[in-house]
Amino acid sequence: MRITIVTLFPPMVEPVLAESMIGRARTRGLVDIRVENLRDWADGRHRVTDDYQFGGGGGMVLKPEPLFAAVGALRTAAARVVLMDPRGRQFTQAVAAELTHAAHLILLAGRYEGVDERVTTGLADDVISIGDYVLTGGELPALVVIDAVVRLVPGVVGDADSVAGDSFVRGLLDCPHYTRPAVFRDRAVPDVLLSGHHAEIDRWRRQQRVRRTLERRPDLLDRAKLDADEQRELDRWRADSKESGDEGD
Ligand code: SAH
Numbered sequence: 001m002r003i004t005i006v007t008l009f010p011p012m013v014e015p016v017l018a019e020s021m022i023g024r025a026r027t028r029g030l031v032d033i034r035v036e037n038l039r040d041w042a043d044g045r046h047r048v049t050d051d052y053q054f055g056g057g058g059g060m061v062l063k064p065e066p067l068f069a070a071v072g073a074l075r076t077a078a079a080r081v082v083l084m085d086p087r088g089r090q091f092t093q094a095v096a097a098e099l100t101h102a103a104h105l106i107l108l109a110g111r112y113e114g115v116d117e118r119v120t121t122g123l124a125d126d127v128i129s130i131g132d133y134v135l136t137g138g139e140l141p142a143l144v145v146i147d148a149v150v151r152l153v154p155g156v157v158g159d160a161d162s163v164a165g166d167s168f169v170r171g172l173l174d175c176p177h178y179t180r181p182a183v184f185r186d187r188a189v190p191d192v193l194l195s196g197h198h199a200e201i202d203r204w205r206r207q208q209r210v211r212r213t214l215e216r217r218p219d220l221l222d223r224a225k226l227d228a229d230e231q232r233e234l235d236r237w238r239a240d241s242k243e244s245g246d247e248g249d
Pocket residue numbers: 083084085086087108109110111112113114115128129130131132133134135136137138139141
C-alpha cells in the first residue's frame with residue numbers, strides 16, 4: 001500500500017512517520033509512505049499556495065492550482081484522494097478498515113481557513129473529519145488516519161488477534177490488560193488471568209468487553225456484532241442492573 005501526504009509542513013509529519021510501528025512498517029516495506037511539500041507545485045518565484053478569499057473577511061484559503069497540480073503529478077491509477085476537513089464524514093475504525101483496501105491513498109492537509117471549494121468538489125474522492133473540533137491544519141488529522149490505517153495492514157502489528165480484539169473493531173471496547181508485577185501497590189491482577197486456563201481467560205475477556213461497553217459507551221451496542229456468549233453476558237448485565245436499580249455495578 002502506498003500513502004502520499006501533501007502538506008505545506010513536511011517537518012510536522014516526517015518525524016512521527018519515522019518512529020515505532022509505522023517507521024518499522026516502512027523499513028520493512030509493508031507500506032510506502034511519501035511526504036510531499038505542496039509548495040513544490042506552486043508557480044512563480046514566490047511559490048504562493050494561499051490567497052485572500054472572495055467575499056472578504058476570514059482567513060487565507062489554499063489555492064486550487066497547487067493542489068490540482070500535486071495530485072495530477074502524484075496520483076497513480078488506483079489512487080483515492082482524501083481531503084482532511086472538519087466538515088467531512090467522521091473517521092471511525094470502520095472507515096480505517098475501508099481505507100486499507102485502497103492501493104494508494106493521497107491525503108491532502110488543509111491550512112488556514114481551509115481549501116478552495118473546487119478542491120473539495122473536483123479533486124477529492126473522499127472528505128474526512130477526525131472529530132468535531134477544529135485544528136490549525138490537516139497534518140495531525142492525516143497522521144491519525146495513517147496511523148489507524150497502517151495498523152490494519154497485515155504484518156504491521158505482530159499479533160493479528162490483538163487487533164481483532166481492539167476497541168471498536170466489532171463494536172465493543174477492549175478488555176483491561178495487565179502485565180507484571182502481579183501485585184502493584186496493593187492492586188492485584190484478576191486471578192483468572194494467572195490461572196493459565198485459556199477458555200476461562202477468554203470468557204472473562206469477553207465479559208469485560210461487554211461490561212465496559214455497557215458502562216461507558218452503551219451507544220456502541222446498538223451496532224455491535226456480538227456472538228452468542230457476549231449477547232448472553234449483555235442480557236445478564238442489563239437484567240442485573242435493572243434489578244439493583246443502578247448502572248450495573
Ligand atoms: N474553516 C474551517 C476550518 C479550517 S482548519 C471550518 O470551520 O470548517 C484548517 C485545516 O485543518 C482544514 O482545511 C483541514 O485540512 C484541517 N482540519 C482542522 N480540523 C480538522 C478535523 N477535525 N478533521 C480533519 N481535518 C481538520
